[in-house]
Amino acid sequence: MSVGVYHPGQSPLHRLGPGTKLLMLAAFAVAVSLTDNIALLLAIGVSVLVAWNIAGLTWPQLRQNVQPLTWMLLALFGFQFVVAGFFSALDTLLSLATLVIAAALISHTTRTDDMLEALTIGLCPFTRFGLKAEDAAFALVFAVRLVPFVSAVGREAIEARLARGAGRNPLPALVPMVIRLMRETDTLSEALVARGFGRS
Amino acid sequence: MSLIDQTLNVKGLVRCAMFAALIAALGLLPPIPVPVIPVPITAQTLGVMLAGAVLGPKRGVLAVIIFLGVVLLGFPLLSGGRGGLGVFFGPSAGFLFGWIAGAYVIGLLGASSLPRLIIACGLGGIVAVYLVGVPWMAAVSDMSLSQALLTSMVFLPGDAVKAILAAITARAIQRGYPAIMT
Structure with missing residues (x-):
């Protein structure tokens, strides 16, 4: 990275x-x-x-x-x-x-x-629209950290399709990829809350 | 605030960050040449359309803004390995800002039927994006609006293909993971 x-x-x-x-x-x-x-x-x-x-x-x-x-x-x-x-x-x-x-x-x-x-x-200045500046900073840093993770999940989704003999086209792999990413998101946010993130 | 409320709040933010990372990761894929279409299509805008269709208007916009923020910070995550402040000054920078409008419109119109999703992705991912991108291009490069529009037409076939692909993908994701709609 x-x-x-x-x-x-x-x-x-x-x-x-x-x-x-x-x-x-x-x-x-x-x-x-x-x-x-x-x-x-x-x-x-x-x-x-x-x-x-x-x-x-x-x-x-x-x-x-x-x-x-x-x-x-x-x-x-x-x-x-x-x-x-x-x-x-x-x-x-x-x-x-x-x-x-x-x-x-x-x-x-x-x-x-x-x-x-x-x-x-x-x-x-955007605080009045419900955006917290430290949340924004967190989201930016977190997104950067997640890029290699997302790439790895994408690679696995393509490999899984290859293993099933489905060909190399990355587009159909996008569906299982996004679904897995959203599942991981749930786990991640629970872990974050358990560590005290988002308490106000 | 109860623990459940907190989790839901954090979940929204993490989803946006995750989609921002998805938009970035899609930009790392090499552009796909498509027969008949003059310019190869990049998968990055596909991610933008998906963000609106899957996350809804508010979070979709937030995901795109987070992605653009990361690019602004200097991470070379825009397709073609570009990043930094410079990319926001070029003639095609308006299309990047247009993504925000695009994700919003798609999220607003988005529904759980394929035909409506295709319409949403077309209106948001093409019309809304071009509504910002074309005037920007005209202003920055001293062209008239119609000339800028004509120049942008080379991207139209690719964007149309992407709008349809995004709608199909978004529908499949909604079916495979209904919890996403909450």
């Missing part, structure tokens, strides 16, 4: 509080989407790349983040070029790429724990 995208380091970006970084990213997103000045966008893009370097992140990591978007960005560029001209196409391409890289930069320089804490604090 991989453990997130955090890249340890000592840079100023690493040391900034997670809440500050998230607010900065939000402001950054608004600024980048509002401006259509190519020179300004280029300057912003370059400074994001400089920050990337300062944070001690590598170029292969940058490629990893941008690569899944390459075809989409190129298609968008081509489309905008035909419909609205070169500068509009460049504007779209630059703003999107810069935003994705800036967001990745924040993710790479913020520990998952800190991000979780910031998210929990950010969820506090």
Whole structure:
């Protein structure tokens, strides 16, 4: 199980509080989407790349983040070029790429724990809708822990079908898989309550 | 609060977390190429539709939000191994937010008959998701709404197949484990 995208380091970006970084990213997103000045966008893009370097992140990591978007960005560029001209196409391409890289930069320089804490604090206003922030944090961490478990249950369901000579198609295996997961859920929640979870 | 109430409350939360993990695990499956359809379909949205159909509107939405929260934290669990804040800024990020609306609509319309489940999955898993995803794509990539809609059409056949599969699967789960409806 991989453990997130955090890249340890000592840079100023690493040391900034997670809440500050998230607010900065939000402001950054608004600024980048509002401006259509190519020179300004280029300057912003370059400074994001400089920050990337300062944070001690590598170029292969940058490629990893941008690569899944390459075809989409190129298609968008081509489309905008035909419909609205070169500068509009460049504007779209630059703003999107810069935003994705800036967001990745924040993710790479913020520990998952800190991000979780910031998210929990950010969820506090929703308390009035019946959501408890610590419950939310618990659910997030628990879901991550359950992913390998769910995968294992899925594998067993597929193997059980294979043993019965039913073929390798994973979709029919989904039914016994989900039913078993829900049974395990009942056991898990009873164990949690027995350990004092959910007492208010 | 009595012990039974507590257990039911915790059970709801754990079910949502379990479904969030299911959505994540389905994203780990390689995309399945389907003949005639231009883009290979990923199983992840199947999990989103199932969450609404099996858990109902409130918990279905919560399961999707937990999953998106885990992705936001930086776990690369979105199909294709993507994760972190970056995925919420791309041109197709609106479809991720659309999942929340989709799970809600499916849960709201969801019933215990196959035809109604198919309608629910179609309206929630396609119409509601596109209602959020398409305007987002139009806004982020400076397209008009109709152009964005046209671009999204490549995903429509795959999503239609998934809506039907999700309905069939959800019905089978309801039959196999009736306690799920409580």
